[in-house]
Structures are given as structure tokens and as C-alpha cells.
Amino acid sequence: MTKNGNSLDQRTFDRLSRLYIIALSAIALSVIVSQFLVRKHLNDQQSDSSVINVAGRQRMLSQKLTKEIVLLATEDSIEARLEQKEKVKQTLKLWGVSHKALQNGNDSLGLPGKNSAIIKQKFEELNPTFDSICTASKAIINTIEMSPAAPRSTFMEDVDMVKQHEGHFLQVMDQIVNQYDVEADAKVTWLRTLEMLLMVLTLLILLGEFLFIFWPTAKSVKSTLAELLIAEKKAKKMAFDADELTISKEKSIKELRALSHAMDETLLFARITPNGALVHIGKKFSRLFKFTKFNMTTNFSEVLSINETEQLAIENLISKNKKTGWQGEVKGTTKDKQDVWLEMAIIPFSPTDDKSELLIIASEITARKAAQLEIARLTKESFEEKINQQKIVSSQIIENQEKEQNRIAKDVHDGIGQMLTGLKYNLESIDIKDIDKTASKIEHLKELTTNIIKGVRTATFNLTPPELSDHGIVPAITKLTSELGKLTGKNIVLFNKTEFNQRLDSLVEINIYRIVQEAINNAIKYADSTHILVSLSHSENILSIVIDDNGKGFDPSKVKHVKNGDGGMGLTFMRERIKYIDGRLFLNSEPGKGTRVTLNIPLSN
Numbered sequence: 001m002t003k004n005g006n007s008l009d010q011r012t013f014d015r016l017s018r019l020y021i022i023a024l025s026a027i028a029l030s031v032i033v034s035q036f037l038v039r040k041h042l043n044d045q046q047s048d049s050s051v052i053n054v055a056g057r058q059r060m061l062s063q064k065l066t067k068e069i070v071l072l073a074t075e076d077s078i079e080a081r082l083e084q085k086e087k088v089k090q091t092l093k094l095w096g097v098s099h100k101a102l103q104n105g106n107d108s109l110g111l112p113g114k115n116s117a118i119i120k121q122k123f124e125e126l127n128p129t130f131d132s133i134c135t136a137s138k139a140i141i142n143t144i145e146m147s148p149a150a151p152r153s154t155f156m157e158d159v160d161m162v163k164q165h166e167g168h169f170l171q172v173m174d175q176i177v178n179q180y181d182v183e184a185d186a187k188v189t190w191l192r193t194l195e196m197l198l199m200v201l202t203l204l205i206l207l208g209e210f211l212f213i214f215w216p217t218a219k220s221v222k223s224t225l226a227e228l229l230i231a232e233k234k235a236k237k238m239a240f241d242a243d244e245l246t247i248s249k250e251k252s253i254k255e256l257r258a259l260s261h262a263m264d265e266t267l268l269f270a271r272i273t274p275n276g277a278l279v280h281i282g283k284k285f286s287r288l289f290k291f292t293k294f295n296m297t298t299n300f301s302e303v304l305s306i307n308e309t310e311q312l313a314i315e316n317l318i319s320k321n322k323k324t325g326w327q328g329e330v331k332g333t334t335k336d337k338q339d340v341w342l343e344m345a346i347i348p349f350s351p352t353d354d355k356s357e358l359l360i361i362a363s364e365i366t367a368r369k370a371a372q373l374e375i376a377r378l379t380k381e382s383f384e385e386k387i388n389q390q391k392i393v394s395s396q397i398i399e400n401q402e403k404e405q406n407r408i409a410k411d412v413h414d415g416i417g418q419m420l421t422g423l424k425y426n427l428e429s430i431d432i433k434d435i436d437k438t439a440s441k442i443e444h445l446k447e448l449t450t451n452i453i454k455g456v457r458t459a460t461f462n463l464t465p466p467e468l469s470d471h472g473i474v475p476a477i478t479k480l481t482s483e484l485g486k487l488t489g490k491n492i493v494l495f496n497k498t499e500f501n502q503r504l505d506s507l508v509e510i511n512i513y514r515i516v517q518e519a520i521n522n523a524i525k526y527a528d529s530t531h532i533l534v535s536l537s538h539s540e541n542i543l544s545i546v547i548d549d550n551g552k553g554f555d556p557s558k559v560k561h562v563k564n565g566d567g568g569m570g571l572t573f574m575r576e577r578i579k580y581i582d583g584r585l586f587l588n589s590e591p592g593k594g595t596r597v598t599l600n601i602p603l604s605n
Contacts, residue, residue, distance in 0.1 A: 006497060023209040034198035051111055054098050054185065055177045059170055062133070066166045073159045078148045085144045092137050099130055119179050123531040126172040136161035172570075237282045268342065268362035272300045276315055276323040279357060288364065290335045300360070304332035321346050322358060329365070341369035383452055390535075465513075473509045474501055474536065477516055477545075481534055488524055490532060497537040502603070504543075511577040512545070512601060513564075515585070518574050519547040519597045527551025527595060538603065545599040553589045 068088045075081040098109070103123050105113020115123070136158040143155045268283035278298050281291060289301050301314040310331060317326065327345040334340055344362035351357060434546050468476035478494050485492040504512075516534065523529050529551030571587070574597075578585040582602055589595040 019213045023205075023213055026205050026209075027202070030198065030202050034195075034202075037194055037198070046412055049184075050109065051102070052180045054109060055102060055173070055180055058098055058102070059173045059177070061091060061098065062166060062173065064168050065091045065095055065133070065137065065504065066162055069137060069159055069162050072140065072144070073156060081144060082148055083139055088137065089141055092134065092141070096134060116179070116183060119176055119183075122172055122176045122179065126169065129169045129172070132165045133169060136165075141154065177244065178517075183339065222562055243577040259384060268344075268360075268364065270300065270303075272318070272358050272360060274318075274356060274358060276300050276318050278303065285362075288334070288340065289332070300442050306329070306335060306337070307333045318346065318358065323348060329369070330362075339366070340364065341366045466514055468509055469506070472503045473499070473512050476509070476513050477534060477536075480513070480517060480520070481532075482523065484520060490524060491530060492520065492532045492534070494534045495536070497535060500536050500538045502538075502543075504601075508581045511581050512599065515574045515577050515599060516545060516547065516594070518570055522570055523549035523551055523595065525549065527553070529594070541603055543599075543601045543603055545601070547597040548594065550594045553591050553593050553595050555591060557590055 022563075045495050058163050064070045068084060068091055072081060072084040072088055075084055095579075097106070097257065100106075101109050101111045101113070103115065103120075107112050137584065139158045140155045140162075141157075143150055147154075178466040245401065268285045268288065270285055271279040273279060276299055277298050281303065285303075286292065299311075299315075300318070301311040304312050309534045310333060314332075317330070320326075325345070328343075330342045330344045332340045332342060332403070342362040344360065347359040347361065348361050349357060383515055465476050465479055467479045474496060481492040481494045484490070503509075520532060520534070523532050527549050529549035530549045533546075535548070575585055578599060584600045586598040586600075587595070588598070
């Protein structure tokens with residue numbers, strides 16, 4: 001028994017068993033009732049589709065019957081008339097059977113014959129019309145059977161009777177079919193409502209079982225178990241305390257001795273006074289700094305170092321942190337002049353109320369410190385080397401810019417300049433009195449002017465194409481491939497796979513243009529290629545440009561290294577430019593298999 005009287009005895013389990021049986025029985029009963037009601041309703045609906053189908057067919061049969069009778073009246077030959085008479089006879093028979101089956105039921109047609117009052121009323125309204133059509137149709141059939149060659153006038157009155165009553169039959173039959181459909185929909189709606197009610201009832205039963213059976217039971221069991229666990233803990237604690245009281249004194253002494261021995265043998269451990277005087281030093285500390293009890297010194301700083309500067313730093317450290325404590329790195333020097341680095345902690349403590357000391361706990365980190373210093377040295381050397389490499393790259397870029405400027409100046413001076421000088425002399429030499437020579441010189445001046453214009457356009461194109469600033473990167477690359485193809489005779493093709501036409505930042509566009517220009521020039525100058533394909537494609541976030549050539553290729557790992565470690569200067573400039581616009585450059589090549597340069601440039605949203 002627990003303190004509040006709850007227990008898990010046989011009587012409690014019997015009560016729980018009864019409750020669970022009631023709960024399961026209620027669920028089972030609700031399931032059985034729901035299944036019975038649903039199946040009964042489904043059985044009632046099973047024949048609805050057959051009824052609607054046959055009722056709809058009656059409309060079709062009445063139209064078919066009328067059509068066949070009209071055709072019968074138009075037949076002139078006896079054979080055709082007899083054949084058409086048989087069709088009418090068969091249609092009339094099926095129509096009559098179906099009409100009676102809809103009202104009285106028919107097992108072979110799957111018709112129950114259970115009609116509502118509205119449908120029965122409709123059939124009562126329809127039956128006279130049905131009987132009139134049947135009577136007229138039978139009269140026509142009898143007339144043809146008795147006298148196949150009888151003139152049309154003998155049965156035309158009956159044909160008119162069928163035609164007159166057909167409209168009323170179709171109208172009422174439509175109402176009957178619609179009523180069948182309405183009643184079937186009402187049954188389906190009722191079935192849905194019934195299923196929803198049964199589901200709600202089942203959920204209410206489950207909720208009631210949870211609230212009045214499962215939840216109270218769980219709370220009772222949980223409470224009982226918690227009390228049992230508390231009682232068990234108390235009993236264990238009482239037993240443990242009783243055992244501890246008998247061995248606590250002896251165990252404390254052993255633990256103190258073991259701790260002291262462990263600290264002496266494994267830790268750099270010492271105790272000092274607040275002014276730095278040595279109280280106790282561990283064996284490992286003594287061995288590391290060659291300290292023995294015969295040493296005259298009693299100052300802790302003199303134990304750690306023979307260097308006066310280091311001794312003074314240690315003394316200042318102890319003086320500043322004797323009340324607050326401290327943790328960090330300390331450098332010492334042994335008596336054989338070996339540097340030792342310590343990870344040391346100064347911990348204030350009071351062994352008695354009127355006495356205070358400092359506890360020193362340290363670990364040797366000489367090897368780790370040496371590694372850190374070496375890493376710092378290597379890092380500094382690496383940084384300086386990268387700075388030097390960057391200086392080399394910058395100087396090469398400046399040198400190439402100077403070369404490019406000199407080349408442009410030379411092109412202007414040797415090409416455009418000379419042509420302009422020639423143009424000046426030709427203009428000055430024109431004698432308007434000599435008409436023939438003047439006309440010849442004017443033609444020569446036109447040719448010279450055309451060459452000057454081409455030279456200016458070529459020089460401008462080599463600097464920055466106007467298409468780049470006016471229309472964007474795609475038109476600029478289009479013009480680049482076209483012009484270089486004409487100038488070099490190479491087959492240079494641009495393929496814009498995804499119809500990319502976006503404008504980018506001007507600096508991004510000029511860098512993309514220069515990289516593509518450099519890649520194509522490399523393929524022309526060094527690869528001995530005949531075909532160069534520039535492909536553009538893009539996704540939502542990436543623009544990809546691929547430059548393929550069918551040249552001789554090379555081994556990228558054997559490219560001549562410069563001090564920047566990235567390969568030749570052309571490739572270096574390409575990498576510097578792609579890095580500037582946060583893109584990525586990939587170079588793939590094999591000897592004899594051509595070269596592929598891939599640029600991936602992020603597109604800002």
C-alpha cells in the first residue's frame with residue numbers, strides 16, 4: 001500500500017480488466033452496427049444503376065420503335081416490309097418487357113420493382129400512352145402479317161397514332177429517369193451522412209475511454225510507481241549512509257594520500273606563499289627543473305628560471321594575481337639552460353582560516369609552443385612569399401600594359417599615321433586644272449580614306465569594342481568571333497545555347513570579354529587550331545562560357561611555372577580577372593586532343 005491508499009493489487013487489475021473489456025466491446029459494437037447499416041444501404045443502392053440504365057434505355061427504345069414503324073410505312077417491297085416488321089416486333093417486345101420490369105421488378109434485368117410514390121404516379125400517367133403505342137404497333141404488325149402486300153392506307157392511322165404519342169412518352173420518361181437519379185443521389189448523400197455520424201460516434205467513444213479509463217489509469221500507475229521509486233531511493237540512501245559512516249575516515253585518509261602521491265608523480269604541482277616563497281614542490285616539478293631539498297633557494301621564481309628577466313616577470317605575475325588567480329603560458333629556463341614552456345594556473349586557497357597560500361598547477365607545453373612558433377614563422381614566410389608573388393604579377397601586368405600601349409602607338413604611327421601623311425601629300429598635290437589627274441587622285445584618296453577608316457576601326461576594336469558598352473557581352477563576343485575569324489581565316493563559331501541576352505555590370509562584362517579574348521587568342525597563336533567553338537549557356541544563377549578548340553593541346557601540369565605558381569602569364573591574367581568578378585575558371589587539355597576553357601560567372605538576382 002502507498003501512503004494515499006492506492007495499490008496495484010488484484011482488485012485494481014480486475015477493475016481495469018472490466019473497463020478495458022467494456023471499452024473494446026463498445027468499439028466492436030460500433031464497428032458492427034456501422035458495417036450492418038452501411039451494407040444494408042449499399043444493398044439497397046446496388047440496383048440503382050441498373051434501374052437508371054433500363055429507364056434511360058426505354059427512351060431510346062421508344063424512339064427506335066417510332067423510327068422503325070415510320071420506315072416500315074415507307075417500304076414498298078414485300079421482303080423489305082416483312083424484314084422491317086420483324087425488327088419492329090423485336091423492339092416492341094423488349095420495350096414492353098422493360099416497361100413492366102421497371103414497375104413490377106425483374107430478376108434477370110436486376111430490377112427490384114420498388115418504386116417511390118412519385119415514380120409510381122409518373123408510371124400511372126405514362127401507362128395510357130404506353131398502351132396506345134403498344135396497341136397501334138401491334139395493329140400494324142398484325143396487318144403486315146395478315147397481308148404483307150396491304151396498301152399503306154390500311155395502317156397509316158396506327159402509324160400516326162404512334163408518332164402522336166411518342167413525344168408525351170419521352171417527356172414523362174425523362175421525368176422518371178431524372179427522379180430515379182435524384183433518389184439515387186439522395187441515397188448516396190444519406191450514406192455519407194451515416195458514415196460521418198458513425199465516425200463521430202466512434203471518436204466520441206474513444207475520447208470517453210481516454211478521459212474516463214486510460215488517462216485516470218495512467219495517472220494512478222504513474223503516481224504509484226513514483227512513490228515506489230522514492231521509497232527505494234530513500235532505502236538505498238539510508239543503507240549507503242550507514243556504510244559510509246563506518247569507512248569514511250579511513251577512506252578519506254587513503255584518498256588524500258593517493259591524491260598527494262598522484263599530484264607529486266604526474267602533475268607539475270607546487271604550493272607557495274602569496275609573496276612567492278616555496279612551501280611544497282612536487283617530484284615531477286623537482287625533476288624537470290633539477291630542484292633538490294639541498295638547494296639554498298626558497299623562491300619559486302628562482303626554481304622556474306635562472307634568467308633574471310624571466311624571474312622578475314614570474315614574480316610580477318604572482319604579485320598581481322595572488323588574490324584573483326591566473327591561467328596562461330609561462331616561459332622558464334632550467335639550470336642546464338634549456339627553455340621550458342608551461343601552461344600554468346595560479347589558484348588562491350586557504351588551508352586554515354588564518355593562513356592563505358597559492359596552489360600552482362602546470363603542464364609542460366614546450367613541444368606545442370615550439371610547433372606554434374614554427375607555424376607562425378612559416379605563416380610569415382608564406383605571407384611574404386605571396387606578397388612577392390603578387391608584386392611579380394603586378395609588374396608583369398604593368399609590363400604587358402606598356403607593351404600593349406606601345407603596340408597600339410606603333411600601329412597608329414606606322415599604319416594610320418603614314419596613311420594620314422599620304423592623304424595630306426595627295427591632297428596638297430591635287431591640281432584642279434588637270435581634270436584627269438585630279439579624278440585619278442580622288443579615286444586614290446577614296447581608297448586611302450577607306451583604309452584609314454578600317455585601321456581606326458581595327459585599333460578601336462582592339463581597345464574596347466563599342467558593342468560591349470552599347471549592347472552587352474553577347475553582341476561583343478559575337479563581333480569578336482566574327483572579326484577574328486575574318487582576320488585569321490580560322491573557323492570561329494559562337495553558339496548561344498540558351499539565348500542569353502542579359503546586361504551585366506560594366507566591369508564584369510569587360511573582364512569576361514578580356515578572358516574570352518585571351519582564350520581565343522591563345523587558341524589561335526599557340527594551339528594550331530582550325531576550329532574554335534565559343535558556347536554560352538545560363539541558368540538562374542550561373543552564366544557558363546566554354547571555349548573549345550581542336551588544336552594540339554598540352555599537359556596543364558607541365559605548363560611553365562612562374563613565381564605565382566599559376567602557370568603562364570596569359571593564364572595568370574585570366575585567373576586574376578575571373579577572381580575579380582567572383583567567378584571560376586577550369587582548364588582541361590590533353591596533348592593531341594585540343595583544349596577546353598570553362599568560365600562560370602555568378603548572375604546577381
